[in-house]
Amino acid sequence: MLEQINxxxxxIRSKTHIVPEVGIILGTGxxxxxxxxxxxxTIDYEDIPDFPVSTVESHHGKLIFGFxxxxxxxxxxxxxxxxxxxxxxxxxxxxxxxxRIGIKYLLVSNACGSLNPELHTGDLMIINDHINLQPGNPLxxxxxxxMGPRFPDMSQPYDRVLIEKALKIGVENNIQLKTGVYxxxxxxxxxTHAEYRYLRIIGGDVVGMSTVPEILAARHAGLPCFAISxxxxxxxxxxxxxxTLAQVIAAATQxxxxxxxxxxxxxxxxx
Numbered sequence: 655m656l657e658q659i660n661x662x663x664x665x666i667r668s669k670t671h672i673v674p675e676v677g678i679i680l681g682t683g684x685x686x687x688x689x690x691x692x693x694x695x696t697i698d699y700e701d702i703p704d705f706p707v708s709t710v711e712s713h714h715g716k717l718i719f720g721f722x723x724x725x726x727x728x729x730x731x732x733x734x735x736x737x738x739x740x741x742x743x744x745x746x747x748x749x750x751x752x753x754r755i756g757i758k759y760l761l762v763s764n765a766c767g768s769l770n771p772e773l774h775t776g777d778l779m780i781i782n783d784h785i786n787l788q789p790g791n792p793l794x795x796x797x798x799x800x801m802g803p804r805f806p807d808m809s810q811p812y813d814r815v816l817i818e819k820a821l822k823i824g825v826e827n828n829i830q831l832k833t834g835v836y837x838x839x840x841x842x843x844x845x846t847h848a849e850y851r852y853l854r855i856i857g858g859d860v861v862g863m864s865t866v867p868e869i870l871a872a873r874h875a876g877l878p879c880f881a882i883s884x885x886x887x888x889x890x891x892x893x894x895x896x897x898t899l900a901q902v903i904a905a906a907t908q909x910x911x912x913x914x915x916x917x918x919x920x921x922x923x924x925x
Contacts, residue, residue, distance in 0.1 A: 655743060655750075656798055658704040662747075663754040665703055670695035672719040674728035675759070676921055677752035677877075679868060681733055682765035682884070682906045687914045688731060693720040699732070705751075706734045706744045717748075723922035728752055735863055736788055737842040746792035746871035750801060753875045759816075759924060760872040761917055762881040765906050766836065766860035767844065767897075768888045769853050773832060773860060775888055775905050778912060780820055781812055781836045781881040785858055786866045788838050793874055802874035811869055813878040816920060820880065823919040829912045834859030836883060838866035844897055850889035860885060880920060884909040 672694050680687055699705045699715040707715055718729040730752075734745045749760065766779070773779060797804040817833065824831035837853050839845070841863035845853065853861050860883055872879050886905035887897045 656800060659747070659750045659754055661703045662705055662751050666697060666717070666751065666755055669697055670719045672726050672728070673756040674719065674726045674752070675757060676722070676725055676727045676924060677749070677757035677760045678727055678729040678917065679733050679760070679762045680729055680731050681763040681864060682886070682902065684763035684910065684913050684917065685731065686910050687722075687917055688718055688729060690914060690918055691718055691720040691722045691727065691729060693718055695719040704747070706740055706747065723918050725921050725924060727921065728755070728757065733864060733868070736790075736840050736867070737863060742788065742790040742792040742794070742867050745867040749868050749871040750875065753801065753872070753877060757877065760868070760877045760879045761920065762865055762868060762879065763913055763917070764862050764865050764881070764883050765886045765902055766862040766883040767850075768860055768885045769837070769850055769890055770834065770859040771890045773834070773885050775885055776909055777885045778829070778831050778909060778916070779860055779883045779885065780817055780831055780833045781865070781883060782817060782833045783835045784811060784866050784869065785835060785837045785856065786870070787840075788866060789840055792867050792871050802876060806874040808873060811873055811879060813880055816878060816880040819923055820882070820916055820920055823916055827915060829916065831916070836865060836881070837861045839863060845889055847894055850894075854890065861889065882913060882916060884913060
């Protein structure tokens with residue numbers, strides 16, 4: 655895996671002079687952040703050696719290099735999921751590459767379903783912890799000692815300082831932000847009523863199909879992480895309503911300006 659990481663990183667370095675300080679994974683609800691970036695270089699995923707290619711219709715497939723709020727950034731316009739048929743190592747591959755080319759922080763967004771009656775469609779939730787129900791872990795196998803330790807600590811997977819900064823940004827900009835626990839599941843099916851209840855019982859506030867594999871790789875590599883979710887559907891009702899991808903995208907799009915502002919202000923305050 656290290657050979658593949660180094661090969662991909664070498665290719666990327668040959669295409670841009672930007673050495674990014676911050677890596678951003680533009681999940682559902684944060685695509686417009688690209689409009690805020692002063693773009694220097696764009697690289698298609700398919701051109702990068704060994705790089706996966708997103709198969710989800712709402713996810714583009716480009717690495718964006720440039721400046722955001724005065725900071726050098728690399729943004730993933732489109733991410734990967736286990737349910738697409740990728741291994742956990744492939745899902746985490748871009749994080750290792752971003753670490754290799756220089757990032758010091760990782761910021762992530764996603765869409766999720768609410769398990770908590772206090773979280774409604776359109777709400778923004780900062781992730782302060784997670785429960786990993788994915789069928790694997792990107793760190794399984796021979797340890798990449800150059801990246802991090804064999805047994806990385808996960809007592810603080812999401813950086814407390816960045817969380818406090820985000821909450822302050824929310825207050826200053828009249829944006830209501832909540833905090834909670836994200837449960838990561840394989841997908842691609844949405845949960846049954848009984849599964850929603852189970853996930854709530856074990857401590858989850860929201861559920862989604864991404865984020866945790868990338869966070870595990872990032873924390874192994876010593877990167878401070880921040881993640882924010884937009885609630886796109888509610889799974890805590892006595893009677894569930896069917897959910898479509900169009901509804902998920904619509905809810906995420908409505909919350910997008912607030913998520914974009916939060917991310918931009920966090921980047922502005924780094925360093």
